Amino acid sequence: MAYEVRGVVARAKGEPVSVETIHVPDPGPGEAVVTVQACGVCHTDLHYREGGINDDFPFLLGHEAAGVVEAVGEGVSGLAPGDYVILNWRAVCGQCRACLRGRPWYCFNTHNATQKMTLADGTELSPALGIGAFVEKTLVAAGQCTKVDPAASAAVAGLLGCGVMAGLGAAINTGGVTRGDSVAVIGCGGVGGAAVLGSSLAGAAKIIAVDVDDRKLEWAKGFGATHTVNSRTTDAVEAIRELTGGFGADVVIEAVGRPETYKQAFYARDLAGTVVLVGVPTPDMTLELPLLDVFGRGGALKSSWYGDCLPSRDFPMLIDLYLQGRLNLDGFVTETIALDEVEQAFTKMHHGEVLRSVVTL
Incomplete structure (x- = not known):
C-alpha cells in the first residue's frame, strides 16, 4: 500500500516552505521506503528553495537524514525492513567509467528512485538531491541506504549524509x-x-x-x-x-x-x-x-x-569512531526542531546562528 505522510515542500522560488500531505508509493524494483527519524537542515536545501539548483519546483526538501527501512522492492539484496541507515546521494552504479577504474567515489551515474512522490493532487515532487527527507517516510533507491550501527542517534548519524561528510x-x-x-x-x-x-x-x-x-x-x-x-x-x-x-x-x-x-x-x-x-x-x-x-x-x-566519499566505506567507519568517542559529531547539532520549524531554521542558518538545526520525527 502507498503511504500518506507529512513533508516540507518548496512550491516556488523564494517563497516560504510549507508542510503538506505527501503520497509515497510502495517501493518498486531496486527501491526502498525509509521511515525518517532525523534530518539536518543543510544550506543546499535553502539553495533549492531559492532556485539556486534548478527550477524543477515543487521540491520535497531535506537530504541529510537517517532512519529505518520500512519496505524494499523487488530485486533488492543486502537491505531489509528494520535496517538502520543513513541516506546518501551517491548510490554508485558500479558500471560507469569511474566505477570500472576502481574510483566509485567519482561515480558519474549515481541513481535515485524511479517512481515519484507526489502532492495530494498528484503533482510530482522533485526530491532534494534525489532524497527528499523532511518527511515522515521517503522513497529512495536502495543503494542510497547505507547501514550503520543503530547505537548512534539519528540526529547525529544523519549529518554524515551531506555537510559533515563533505x-x-x-x-x-x-x-x-x-x-x-x-x-x-x-x-x-x-x-x-x-x-x-x-x-x-x-x-x-x-x-x-x-x-x-x-x-x-x-x-x-x-x-x-x-x-x-x-x-x-x-x-x-x-x-x-x-x-x-x-x-x-x-x-x-x-x-x-x-x-x-x-x-x-x-x-x-x-x-x-x-x-x-x-x-x-x-x-x-x-x-x-x-x-x-x-x-x-x-x-x-x-x-x-561530497568529500569524495564512498558511503559504504566511510559512513560505518565514521559512526564507529563516533561511538568510540573519537569523533565529535555531537558538536554540530545546535538544536533539534519539528517539521514546521524548517523556515525559521533557514533564517537562523542565514544569520550564522547555528551549525545545524536538525528536524526530528
Whole structure:
C-alpha cells in the first residue's frame, strides 16, 4: 500500500516552505521506503528553495537524514525492513567509467528512485538531491541506504549524509591531510568545521581556522583548531604564512565557495601545497588568477564533491569512531526542531546562528 505522510515542500522560488500531505508509493524494483527519524537542515536545501539548483519546483526538501527501512522492492539484496541507515546521494552504479577504474567515489551515474512522490493532487515532487527527507517516510533507491550501527542517534548519524561528510572528506579524502601537516580552513560553518575535525582526526599538527565570525571560530576550536584568524580584521594570507614559518599551509581548504576566498586559499598554501574547494559557488561566479602563479606554485588545485566519499566505506567507519568517542559529531547539532520549524531554521542558518538545526520525527 502507498503511504500518506507529512513533508516540507518548496512550491516556488523564494517563497516560504510549507508542510503538506505527501503520497509515497510502495517501493518498486531496486527501491526502498525509509521511515525518517532525523534530518539536518543543510544550506543546499535553502539553495533549492531559492532556485539556486534548478527550477524543477515543487521540491520535497531535506537530504541529510537517517532512519529505518520500512519496505524494499523487488530485486533488492543486502537491505531489509528494520535496517538502520543513513541516506546518501551517491548510490554508485558500479558500471560507469569511474566505477570500472576502481574510483566509485567519482561515480558519474549515481541513481535515485524511479517512481515519484507526489502532492495530494498528484503533482510530482522533485526530491532534494534525489532524497527528499523532511518527511515522515521517503522513497529512495536502495543503494542510497547505507547501514550503520543503530547505537548512534539519528540526529547525529544523519549529518554524515551531506555537510559533515563533505567537510571531513575534503580533509581526509580529497586533501590527503596526514600526520604532521599544517592545514588552513577558510570558512568555519558546518562544512568548514567538519574539515577542521577531519584534519584533527588525520593527525594534522597545526590547524588554522579562518572566518569573519568569532562565534564560528570558537566552534572551530572545539573541533580541533589550534589557531584562529578573524579575516574581517586580519589579512588571512599573511596570518596563515606567519603561523607556518612564512611558507604557507600544506593543505588549504576553502569552505565558502567565493572567488575572493579561493584566492586567499591559493596564496595561503605552501609551494607544492594543495588547495581544496569544497564550498559551493553560484553559476555566475568567475575566477581570475595569473597563469604563471598557477604554474610556478606547483602542487594541486582540487574540488571535493561530497568529500569524495564512498558511503559504504566511510559512513560505518565514521559512526564507529563516533561511538568510540573519537569523533565529535555531537558538536554540530545546535538544536533539534519539528517539521514546521524548517523556515525559521533557514533564517537562523542565514544569520550564522547555528551549525545545524536538525528536524526530528
